[in-house]
Amino acid sequence: MSDVQVLIIGGGAMGVSLAYHLGKAGWSDVVLTEKNDLTHGSTWHAAGLCTHFAHNATIQEFRATSVRLYRDILPEETGQGCGFHPSGAMRVTRNPDRMDEFRHVAGLSDFTGYPLEILTPKRIAELYPLASLEGLLGGIYEPDDGHVDPTLATQAMATGAKARGVSFFRQNPVTSITREDGIWRVETPKETFRARHLVNAAGTWGWEIGHMMGLNIPSVPVLHQYLVTDTVPAVADRIAQGLPELPMIRDPEESWYLRQERDGLILGPYEKEAQVWSVDGVPPDFGAELMPPDLDRVEHIIEAAMARVPALETGGVKSVINGPITFTPDANPLIGPAHGIENGWLLTGSSMGVMEGGGAGWFLAHWMTHGAPPMDALAVDSRRFGSWADRDYRVAKAIECFGLQFGVHYPFEERPAGRGLRLSPLHDRMLARGAIMGAAHGWERPNWFSDKPGDVAHESFQRTNWFDPVAREVECVTNRVALADLSVFSKFEVTGPGTADFLETLGANRPPARGRVGLIHALTPAGGVVSEFSVARLADDAAYLNSAAAAEEMDHDLLTAHAAKHDVRLRNVTEEIGVIGLMGPQSRSVLASLSDADLGTGFPWLSVREITVAGVTLRAMRVSYVGELGWELHARAADLPGLFDALEEAGKPHGIGFYGAYAAGSMRLEKGYRGWGGDLTSERTPDEAGLGYLIRTDGRDFPGRDALLQRMDKPDRWEMVLLSLDSGTLDPFYAHTVRHEGQPVGIVTSGAYGHRTGLTLALAYLRTRGLREGLTVDILGQRFDATVLDRPPFDPDNTRLRS
Known part of the structure; x- marks a missing residue:
C-alpha cells in the first residue's frame, strides 16, 4: 500500500499537465495512474490544434499557456520537441452576426494581450491564397496559433513531471474508490493507494471514475472524425517554393476546420447531429481504438469545404480518424473542487484537451496549491452543474454543443436543449403572463415579458426585440408596481x-x-x-x-x-423556499392591503420581518436590487402561487405589471450595483x-x-468605475476593452442601456486608478467616448429606497 499526497487518474494531456505543474509547484508524493498508456482515450488521436480565440479571458489564458508550454517551455526544459507548428490560423465567414462575434473577441483580446486581426476578403486572400472568396464578408486572424503533436507534447510533460519526482503507473486501471477517515483509498492491479487528494482526469472515462467517487459528472463521449488527405499538389508546390505553412482555416458557418499536414491537409467536420457513444460506461477493453469511418454523415460538410478550398478536392483520402471526445453541457471543461467531497478534484470533460490541457493543468495546480484559482473560474468550475444535470440533460446538451461547436456565441444566448429541469412554483403563471424564459443553474426564470403570443427572443450583438418590452417593464417598476419571480436565488x-x-x-x-x-x-x-x-x-x-x-x-x-x-x-x-419581488412606489400600498404589519417606520430599508400576507406567513426583506421601494417576499414554495395571485389582484388598481432579469440588469446598473460572477470575481x-x-x-x-x-495598500491595485458611454444605439454587454488615450487599460464587466436615465452604462475595471479623462470603450470594433460617473445616475442618495 502506498501513501501519496495526490493521485491523478488519467494520463491524457490534462492529467499529465497537472502532474507536471504540481511538480513545478513543489508538491511531493504525486502519482499518476493510467488505465492503458499515456495519451490513450482521446489525446492520441486529436488533431492538435492550438488557438488563442476564446470568448472568455480564462479560457483564452488556458489556450495561450498551452501554446507557450508546447512551443517554448517544454522543449527548453526537457530537450524534447512537441512538434509545434507556428502556422497561425484564421476563421472566415459570410454571416454578419459572425463578424460582430469576431470583432467582440478581437476587442477582448486587445485587453488580454493576445491581439487578433479582423480580416477583409482581400487580406484573407493574402494569407490563404488557396481559398475561394465567394460570399465571404471577412474573418479573423490568430497569428500566434499553431498545431502540436499531441503525443509528443504529453510525453514532454511527463518527462518534466518525472524530473520533479512524479511517479507514473501505466496499464493500471482503477478498480474501486472508497474513503476512509478523509483519505481516498484507490484500488488498482499494481498498487493500493491511500491519497489525501484525488483528481479525476480520466477524460473519456471521467463519468465512470466520477461514479466511483460518488459524483455526477455531466460529460458524454461524442464521436468526432477527421480525414487526412494524400498529397495535395497546390500544397506540395508551396513547399517546393519554400513558402511558409498555410495557416489553419475554419469556416464556422459550414462547420469545418482545415490544416496543413506535410504536403496534404487535415479536414475536421462537425456535423449538426452528434453521435454520442458509450453514455453509461466505456467498454472495458477500449484504449487506443477507433471507430469505423462514417463519411456519409459529413459528406455535405466535406463538399462545402472543397468549395471554399478547391485544392482539397485534389488530394485523395489517406486515412479517417473517428474517435471519442468528451463534451460537457456547455463544452467547457470541468475543473476544480468536486462538490461535497473534501480533497476531491476534477480535471475532465474537455472537448479540446490538447488545446487547453497545458493551461488547465497549470490552473488546477495553482488552485490546489494556493486554495484559489489564479483567474476567475466560473466558466470552468466543476460545480456549475448540480444534481439536476441528469443523464437526459447531459446527453441532450452534449449533442447540442457538438452541433454548435462553431455556433455564434451571442451575448445573453439561451440555448434550447435540456430545459425545464427546475421550475419555480410560479412557472406556469409566468408563462401565462408572457414571460420569455432563460436558464439559470437549471432553473427556468423570466428574462423579459412579451405581449405578443408565441414571441421568442431574437439573438444579436445589436439591440434586439426585447429592448422595448424591457423599457415597458422598467417604466412600470419606476412609476407603479411590478412583480418578479426571484425564486432562483x-x-x-x-x-x-x-x-x-x-x-x-x-x-x-x-x-x-x-x-x-x-x-x-x-x-x-x-x-x-x-x-x-x-x-x-x-x-x-x-x-x-x-x-x-x-x-x-x-x-x-x-x-x-x-x-x-x-x-x-x-x-x-433553495428548493423549499420561493421568492416574489414586489417593487415600485406603489408596493407599500399593495402589501398594506393584504397585511396588518407595520410597513412604514417599523419596517425600514434593509430590514427583515416575519409577517403575514394574504394569510401566508413569510419572511419579508425590504431590499431592492432595482433601486425602488420594494420587498422580497420569501415563502414556502407551496404557498407561492396563492401569494402571487393575491398580490396580483391587489395590485390591479395600481397598474401592476411584471419584470424580468433583463429589466433588473438595466436598473441595477443605474444604481451602480455590482453583480457576482461578472463584476465581482475571485480575481479582484x-x-x-x-x-x-x-x-x-x-x-x-x-x-x-x-x-x-496588503492589496488595499498597493497603489497599482485595480479600480472599478461606472461609465456612461456615447454609443448611440449600440449597447455594451461585457468583455469590451477600455482605452486611455488609445491604449488598453481596462475591461467592461457588465453593461446595458438605462431606461430611467437615458444613459448607456457599463461597469469596468481599470488597471490604473484615477483615470478620468480620455477614456473610450471599444464595442464591436467601434470606439466610443466614455465618462466616469462619480455617483450613480439614478437616485444617488437612495431617497426612493428609503421612502
Missing part, C-alpha cells in the same frame, strides 16, 4: 448557538444586527471575492443567506466548510470593486483578511 439557513461567530468570521463585512439585512463577501486566501451573500439576521441564533443561482454548489461547499468550525446547523433550502478584492464601505476588518479575523489589507 440560492438559499441557506444557519441556526445554532455559534451563528454569531459563524457570521462574524464569514467575510469582509460585519454581520447585520438582528432584524437587519446586509451584504457579506467571502474571500479567497488572496483577498478576492469568491462569494456574495445577502444575510438576513433572523435572531441571535438564526440567519438566512441568499446568493446567486449559479453559485449554489460552490456556496454550499464554502458554507459547509465554514460551518464545520462553528456550533451551527446549515441547511440548503471588494476594495478594487468599489465596495470599500462593506469592508470591516478592525478586531475581526476572516479568510483572506491579511491579503486583502
Whole structure:
C-alpha cells in the first residue's frame, strides 16, 4: 500500500499537465495512474490544434499557456520537441452576426494581450491564397496559433513531471474508490493507494471514475472524425517554393476546420447531429481504438469545404480518424473542487484537451496549491452543474454543443436543449403572463415579458426585440408596481448557538444586527471575492443567506466548510423556499392591503420581518436590487402561487405589471450595483470593486483578511468605475476593452442601456486608478467616448429606497 499526497487518474494531456505543474509547484508524493498508456482515450488521436480565440479571458489564458508550454517551455526544459507548428490560423465567414462575434473577441483580446486581426476578403486572400472568396464578408486572424503533436507534447510533460519526482503507473486501471477517515483509498492491479487528494482526469472515462467517487459528472463521449488527405499538389508546390505553412482555416458557418499536414491537409467536420457513444460506461477493453469511418454523415460538410478550398478536392483520402471526445453541457471543461467531497478534484470533460490541457493543468495546480484559482473560474468550475444535470440533460446538451461547436456565441444566448429541469412554483403563471424564459443553474426564470403570443427572443450583438418590452417593464417598476419571480436565488439557513461567530468570521463585512439585512463577501486566501451573500439576521441564533443561482454548489461547499468550525446547523433550502419581488412606489400600498404589519417606520430599508400576507406567513426583506421601494417576499414554495395571485389582484388598481432579469440588469446598473460572477470575481478584492464601505476588518479575523489589507495598500491595485458611454444605439454587454488615450487599460464587466436615465452604462475595471479623462470603450470594433460617473445616475442618495 502506498501513501501519496495526490493521485491523478488519467494520463491524457490534462492529467499529465497537472502532474507536471504540481511538480513545478513543489508538491511531493504525486502519482499518476493510467488505465492503458499515456495519451490513450482521446489525446492520441486529436488533431492538435492550438488557438488563442476564446470568448472568455480564462479560457483564452488556458489556450495561450498551452501554446507557450508546447512551443517554448517544454522543449527548453526537457530537450524534447512537441512538434509545434507556428502556422497561425484564421476563421472566415459570410454571416454578419459572425463578424460582430469576431470583432467582440478581437476587442477582448486587445485587453488580454493576445491581439487578433479582423480580416477583409482581400487580406484573407493574402494569407490563404488557396481559398475561394465567394460570399465571404471577412474573418479573423490568430497569428500566434499553431498545431502540436499531441503525443509528443504529453510525453514532454511527463518527462518534466518525472524530473520533479512524479511517479507514473501505466496499464493500471482503477478498480474501486472508497474513503476512509478523509483519505481516498484507490484500488488498482499494481498498487493500493491511500491519497489525501484525488483528481479525476480520466477524460473519456471521467463519468465512470466520477461514479466511483460518488459524483455526477455531466460529460458524454461524442464521436468526432477527421480525414487526412494524400498529397495535395497546390500544397506540395508551396513547399517546393519554400513558402511558409498555410495557416489553419475554419469556416464556422459550414462547420469545418482545415490544416496543413506535410504536403496534404487535415479536414475536421462537425456535423449538426452528434453521435454520442458509450453514455453509461466505456467498454472495458477500449484504449487506443477507433471507430469505423462514417463519411456519409459529413459528406455535405466535406463538399462545402472543397468549395471554399478547391485544392482539397485534389488530394485523395489517406486515412479517417473517428474517435471519442468528451463534451460537457456547455463544452467547457470541468475543473476544480468536486462538490461535497473534501480533497476531491476534477480535471475532465474537455472537448479540446490538447488545446487547453497545458493551461488547465497549470490552473488546477495553482488552485490546489494556493486554495484559489489564479483567474476567475466560473466558466470552468466543476460545480456549475448540480444534481439536476441528469443523464437526459447531459446527453441532450452534449449533442447540442457538438452541433454548435462553431455556433455564434451571442451575448445573453439561451440555448434550447435540456430545459425545464427546475421550475419555480410560479412557472406556469409566468408563462401565462408572457414571460420569455432563460436558464439559470437549471432553473427556468423570466428574462423579459412579451405581449405578443408565441414571441421568442431574437439573438444579436445589436439591440434586439426585447429592448422595448424591457423599457415597458422598467417604466412600470419606476412609476407603479411590478412583480418578479426571484425564486432562483440560492438559499441557506444557519441556526445554532455559534451563528454569531459563524457570521462574524464569514467575510469582509460585519454581520447585520438582528432584524437587519446586509451584504457579506467571502474571500479567497488572496483577498478576492469568491462569494456574495445577502444575510438576513433572523435572531441571535438564526440567519438566512441568499446568493446567486449559479453559485449554489460552490456556496454550499464554502458554507459547509465554514460551518464545520462553528456550533451551527446549515441547511440548503433553495428548493423549499420561493421568492416574489414586489417593487415600485406603489408596493407599500399593495402589501398594506393584504397585511396588518407595520410597513412604514417599523419596517425600514434593509430590514427583515416575519409577517403575514394574504394569510401566508413569510419572511419579508425590504431590499431592492432595482433601486425602488420594494420587498422580497420569501415563502414556502407551496404557498407561492396563492401569494402571487393575491398580490396580483391587489395590485390591479395600481397598474401592476411584471419584470424580468433583463429589466433588473438595466436598473441595477443605474444604481451602480455590482453583480457576482461578472463584476465581482475571485480575481479582484471588494476594495478594487468599489465596495470599500462593506469592508470591516478592525478586531475581526476572516479568510483572506491579511491579503486583502496588503492589496488595499498597493497603489497599482485595480479600480472599478461606472461609465456612461456615447454609443448611440449600440449597447455594451461585457468583455469590451477600455482605452486611455488609445491604449488598453481596462475591461467592461457588465453593461446595458438605462431606461430611467437615458444613459448607456457599463461597469469596468481599470488597471490604473484615477483615470478620468480620455477614456473610450471599444464595442464591436467601434470606439466610443466614455465618462466616469462619480455617483450613480439614478437616485444617488437612495431617497426612493428609503421612502
